[in-house]
Amino acid sequence: MMEIDNDKLLRQYFAANRQEIADRGFSRRVMQHIPDRRVRLIGRLWSAFCWLLIGILFIAFDGITLIWNTLSNILTSSVAPNIEQLNPISIYIAVVVLIILGCRKIASRV
Numbered sequence: 001m002m003e004i005d006n007d008k009l010l011r012q013y014f015a016a017n018r019q020e021i022a023d024r025g026f027s028r029r030v031m032q033h034i035p036d037r038r039v040r041l042i043g044r045l046w047s048a049f050c051w052l053l054i055g056i057l058f059i060a061f062d063g064i065t066l067i068w069n070t071l072s073n074i075l076t077s078s079v080a081p082n083i084e085q086l087n088p089i090s091i092y093i094a095v096v097v098l099i100i101l102g103c104r105k106i107a108s109r110v
Contacts, residue, residue: 071095
């Protein structure tokens with residue numbers, strides 16, 4: 001009940017003591033410096049072009065094989081003593097989880 005009274009008192013006070021501040025063209029100057037939609041569109045097109053170029057280079061340089069070989073080397077060097085106990089399905093699951101986490105990380109930055 002007390003909060004309602006306080007809110008009402010505050011509204012009455014601010015309504016009675018409202019002051020306009022002269023901005024002398026400040027708002028207009030700020031609005032002129034905000035990038036328009038065309039600039040944002042160019043930025044998005046540039047990002048799309050870069051992602052397309054990355055995809056093309058990834059395919060051209062056989063990135064999947066490079067990643068697979070690197071992961072295989074890492075796993076075999078760290079698990080070499082226990083290689084006969086290693087389950088290939090667990091490797092596939094780990095790779096899929098890493099890919100999903102990487103894609104989510106990349107998508108969150110776009």
